[in-house]
Amino acid sequence: MTERYDIAVVGAGPAGLAAALAAATHGARVALIDAQAHAGGQVWRKDVAHGWPRRAQAAITQALHHPHVTWLAQTQVVHADPHSLLLESAVGAQRIDYAALVLANGARELLLPFPGWTLPGVTGAGALQALAKQGWPLQGRRVVIAGSGPLLLAAAATARRHGAHVLGIYEQADAANVQRFARSLWRWPQKAMQAALLRGQLAGIPYRCGSVVRTAHGDSALRAVTVESARGSERLDCDQLAVGYGLVPNTELAQSLGCRLRQQGVHASVEVDAMQRSSVAHIYAAGEQCGIGGRDSAWLEGSIAGHAAAGAPAAASLLRQQRHARAFAQALETHFALQPRVRTLAQPDTLICRCEDISLQALDGYSDARSAKLATRCGMGACQGRICGAALAELGRFPRSGTRPPLFPARLASLGDNLSDNHRESSV
Ligand SMILES: Cc1cc2nc3c(=O)[nH]c(=O)nc-3n(C[C@H](O)[C@H](O)[C@H](O)COP(=O)(O)OP(=O)(O)OC[C@H]3O[C@@H](n4cnc5c(N)ncnc54)[C@H](O)[C@@H]3O)c2cc1C
Known part of the structure; x- marks a missing residue:
């Protein structure tokens, strides 16, 4: 049976926790989904020896124990449609429907x-x-x-x-x-x-x-x-x-839903307005995937997105604080901009795609990521080009290519009955 929620929130880092809490306070029925076993995202990842920081513990307890929030841990979104998500967990695949979606799926490291x-x-x-x-x-x-x-x-x-x-x-x-x-x-x-x-x-x-x-x-x-x-x-x-060498926004899920991206140098982030609305109706985005801004910015944006998704615009004070936090992101970007030297580290025989063992020189002669991928398998491994794709864009080789389902390697059984026919055709 397909479960139906008012709001689905993907990612339980600071942005997703704040979004779930804000939406739940308006009585919305919220599904909070994360691939990890524990909530907290990257910055509030549970430390087995030292636990969570106090602020993280409070936020996590409040969100996960809220009566309107259903916590779906160790559950990965492998495909998304405008009103439903395909989720995969250890026990199998499941589809959920939503009226509004908040994307809070963070960023990954840039490895050069x-x-x-x-x-x-x-x-x-x-x-x-x-x-x-x-x-x-x-x-x-x-x-x-x-x-x-x-x-x-x-x-x-x-x-x-x-x-x-x-x-x-x-x-x-x-x-x-x-x-x-x-x-x-x-x-x-x-x-x-x-x-x-x-x-x-x-x-x-x-x-x-x-x-x-x-x-x-x-x-x-x-x-x-x-x-x-x-x-x-x-x-x-x-x-x-x-x-x-810094972080790259995880834009693949937003991209697969047709949300407009904003180019920032060679990488992109999800374009949102002041209420964290993406270019697609009823889809909101918050946190690092809207640009690298750190924990405080992620939390504020998540709150704004959660209120807005529940149909209750955020308070002006929240919007003011968020603008201030975003200015910090700008300062980070300016002062830690990558020096040209870091783009000269890879040598012709250096592996670029570590999943498929493809060297930099093996990519000579290809003008775009798709033709390089078809001929060499670069980007076809477990990370699906998330690491090598970002590196190659940074090295000025190929711009990042588009995305297609599934978002992450998934079991055939999960995909079999759950991808729509046209997606199934384009995946094979
Ligand atoms: C490896 C790493 C370590 C970091 N450590 C720090 C730190 O110590 N201090 C600091 O200030 N900042 C740190 N950051 C920066 C950090 O990303 C932010 O400051 C903050 O965590 C951003 O919050 P967020 O909610 O936007 O995203 P995140 O905290 O990244 O949360 C996103 C969540 O989405 C989940 N997710 C992503 N895709 C899917 C999917 N398809 N299905 C289900 N779940 C999904 C992820 O599992 C993750 O839990 C780190 C970043 C990275 C990449």
């Missing part, structure tokens, strides 16, 4: 390939944090953190809290930009407080600007990295490298 990046021991910066919170042992391991943006600091703090010996944080942005960013933080007192807290937690760990990891060395596992900066190259012995 370089020699050695596929060695065991190399992960994204946020990915290391996620692994640590899920119990991956870091006690006594020598960790190098690199890439760009404040996420590096959060990752380093988590690694240290889990017993890692963090050797250094290597930021690609130059010192002048990072200092300008730090000086602008007075405009967002909560962020300034967070930064001060992190400074304390990271005391004694070198923070080097204008630095990139050029190579990860090792045979069957990571043994060392070469870091390049204005002062030259240095080799550091280490056990773990966590490197991420």
